Amino acid sequence: MTDRTPPGQEVVLRLDHVTKEFVLRHTRSLKEALVWLVKGRKGDLSAKFKALEDLSLTVHDGESVALLGLNGSGKSTTLKIISGVMRPDTGTIGVRGRVAGLIEVGAGFHLDLPGRDNVYLNAAILGMTKEEIDAKFDDIVAFSEIGDFIDTEVKFYSSGMYLRLAFAVAVHTDPDVFLVDEILAVGDEPFQRKCIARIQELVSRGKTLVVVSHDLELVQQICERGVVMEKGRMVFDGTCAEAVGFLRERNRGAA
Numbered sequence: 001m002t003d004r005t006p007p008g009q010e011v012v013l014r015l016d017h018v019t020k021e022f023v024l025r026h027t028r029s030l031k032e033a034l035v036w037l038v039k040g041r042k043g044d045l046s047a048k049f050k051a052l053e054d055l056s057l058t059v060h061d062g063e064s065v066a067l068l069g070l071n072g073s074g075k076s077t078t079l080k081i082i083s084g085v086m087r088p089d090t091g092t093i094g095v096r097g098r099v100a101g102l103i104e105v106g107a108g109f110h111l112d113l114p115g116r117d118n119v120y121l122n123a124a125i126l127g128m129t130k131e132e133i134d135a136k137f138d139d140i141v142a143f144s145e146i147g148d149f150i151d152t153e154v155k156f157y158s159s160g161m162y163l164r165l166a167f168a169v170a171v172h173t174d175p176d177v178f179l180v181d182e183i184l185a186v187g188d189e190p191f192q193r194k195c196i197a198r199i200q201e202l203v204s205r206g207k208t209l210v211v212v213s214h215d216l217e218l219v220q221q222i223c224e225r226g227v228v229m230e231k232g233r234m235v236f237d238g239t240c241a242e243a244v245g246f247l248r249e250r251n252r253g254a255a
């Protein structure tokens with residue numbers, strides 16, 4: 001990677017003893033519910049599952065961090081908590097500056113609206129003013145390469161087109177902290193390369209990056225730091241290369 005600005009000391013992101021639980025089952029059989037009622041509603045009918053357990057993570061200005069781990073280890077939940085779409089049950093989360101990213105591709109998109117309106121809608125959700133969007137609109141569309149489809153309703157887009165527009169909007173919001181969740185896999189190879197170049201450019205400009213990916217080669221191109229998660233806990237924090245080595249070793253042991 002070229003021109004990488006060394007990380008400053010300022011903390012931009014801090015998760016402190018974060019725990020997140022999900023309810024696995026809301027309902028049981030009628031018989032189970034009756035027994036529960038007869039017994040005076042003792043106990044809990046729903047099973048709970050801890051997706052994050054006592055997770056603490058501090059990220060400094062300009063760091064590029066990869067969150068790694070097996071399926072279900074809590075990576076996406078961590079990103080959702082950082083982005084604010086989900087709240088932790090216990091613990092605290094603090095972020096300084098504008099956070100943007102691709103967590104659920106086009107989550108803010110409205111299917112019945114054309115791409116053009118969705119650019120305005122999504123960019124506004126990500127914190128841009130109308131004037132800012134007006135100024136960057138052409139660049140956003142050019143980056144997405146969707147051309148005349150900008151005036152087509154996004155329900156007619158292919159998943160790749162959808163991703164392109166969502167990514168184009170996100171990178172043009174000029175975020176301080178950029179979050180990317182395994183979405184690059186959706187785009188075709190040339191667009192993927194373009195996205196990676198754009199992400200590297202953001203990092204070289206000193207922006208902070210948190211990436212979730214199973215592509216261990218890709219994360220080593222983009223990230224300097226690697227955090228490995230296992231069952232909702234952090235089990236390794238070091239350089240990205242070390243984290244990839246740790247994960248591979250761990251997976252070999254588990255196989």
Ligand SMILES: Nc1ncnc2c1ncn2[C@@H]1O[C@H](COP(=O)(O)OP(=O)(O)OP(=O)(O)O)[C@@H](O)[C@H]1O
Binds near residue numbers: 024
């Ligand atoms: N809204 C939800 N309701 C119930 N369980 C959930 C919810 N979101 C996540 N989980 C569970 O929490 C656990 C962690 O999920 P998460 O998506 O954070 O894992 P991940 O490490 O990103 O996995 P993957 O690599 O498969 O994307 C999983 O077992 C998942 O089933």
